[in-house]
Amino acid sequence: MEREIIDFAKRIFKFEEEDAGFFKIGNIYLVIANDMLSRSSDFPPKLSPKQIGWKVVTASVSDLAAMGAKPTHFSYSMGLNRADIPIIEELMKGIKEALDFYNMEFLSGDTNEAPELILDSVAIGFAENLLLRSNAKVGDVVCITGDLGRSYCSLLYLLGRVEEIEEKILEKFLKPVARVDEGLKLAKLANSAIDVSDGLSKELNLLANSSGVMIKVYEDKIPIREEVSEFCISNDLNPIDVALNSGEEYELLFTVSKDKLKELDFEFSIIGEVSKGKGVFLIGKETRPLLPGGWEHFSSR
Numbered sequence: 001m002e003r004e005i006i007d008f009a010k011r012i013f014k015f016e017e018e019d020a021g022f023f024k025i026g027n028i029y030l031v032i033a034n035d036m037l038s039r040s041s042d043f044p045p046k047l048s049p050k051q052i053g054w055k056v057v058t059a060s061v062s063d064l065a066a067m068g069a070k071p072t073h074f075s076y077s078m079g080l081n082r083a084d085i086p087i088i089e090e091l092m093k094g095i096k097e098a099l100d101f102y103n104m105e106f107l108s109g110d111t112n113e114a115p116e117l118i119l120d121s122v123a124i125g126f127a128e129n130l131l132l133r134s135n136a137k138v139g140d141v142v143c144i145t146g147d148l149g150r151s152y153c154s155l156l157y158l159l160g161r162v163e164e165i166e167e168k169i170l171e172k173f174l175k176p177v178a179r180v181d182e183g184l185k186l187a188k189l190a191n192s193a194i195d196v197s198d199g200l201s202k203e204l205n206l207l208a209n210s211s212g213v214m215i216k217v218y219e220d221k222i223p224i225r226e227e228v229s230e231f232c233i234s235n236d237l238n239p240i241d242v243a244l245n246s247g248e249e250y251e252l253l254f255t256v257s258k259d260k261l262k263e264l265d266f267e268f269s270i271i272g273e274v275s276k277g278k279g280v281f282l283i284g285k286e287t288r289p290l291l292p293g294g295w296e297h298f299s300s301r
């Protein structure tokens with residue numbers, strides 16, 4: 001259903017779908033990212049108010065990172081009910097901690113009464129070179145920062161579906177970090193990028209569709225930590241499926257021409273390649289089309 005709403009908005013407002021909006025002022029792009037999170041969809045009961053605050057900032061900053069923008073300012077609108085009032089101070093401290101971490105300034109805020117906690121954030125940043133999801137080139141290699149799967153496993157634990165989890169898995173979900181420095185470097189070197197907020201399989205499809213290319217991904221190249229594999233095996237899950245569908249990872253999925261690879265001085269994995277055609281294919285023992293799975297808002301309703 002989220003897809004239909006975006007397509008509807010695209011028809012009415014006539015815009016290209018990217019991680020964030022932007023316009024040029026002189027020689028520089030002003031980049032603006034919105035992200036709305038709500039208690040029932042995004043905050044498992046075990047998440048502390050401070051962790052909620054941190055996450056709200058990271059979610060919108062990650063979209064700036066995916067555009068190659070340097071975050072500078074932050075603003076929010078908050079909906080809350082009376083029962084949420086006691087957590088507000090801690091929540092704001094979480095927001096402040098993240099703003100200090102990303103070196104951003106608080107700009108403005110608005111609060112209103114609502115049936116549940118809703119936090120809508122706006123992160124503003126600047127970019128000299130824009131990194132778009134619509135610019136992947138045939139012949140590029142497909143890469144991803146960091147590792148995938150820990151958020152999905154954490155969610156299973158925080159929702160009470162599994163009883164035990166290692167701290168090393170949980171920490172990424174409790175305190176995710178947007179890949180700002182990597183985004184700034186990629187803006188000069190990569191052809192396209194998108195952040196993994198809704199799961200790798202969905203982001204791969206968005207990247208391939210907006211760029212009008214085909215993407216092939218090798219199953220065994222997807223970066224999955226040992227502890228995630230072990231967690232999956234002991235809970236009867238397929239680690240590849242978990243990595244493909246894990247949302248809120250805030251890693252950057254990007255494509256870059258092979259000759260620029262050696263200039264990338266941060267941790268990343270090469271997982272596939274861009275070719276002529278359309279769609280996304282996963283190559284394992286056999287090759288299969290990879291449809292956009294992952295987390296889509298409204299999908300379960």
Ligand SMILES: [Mg+2]
Pocket residue numbers: 019062063066194195196197
């Ligand atoms: Mg995004």
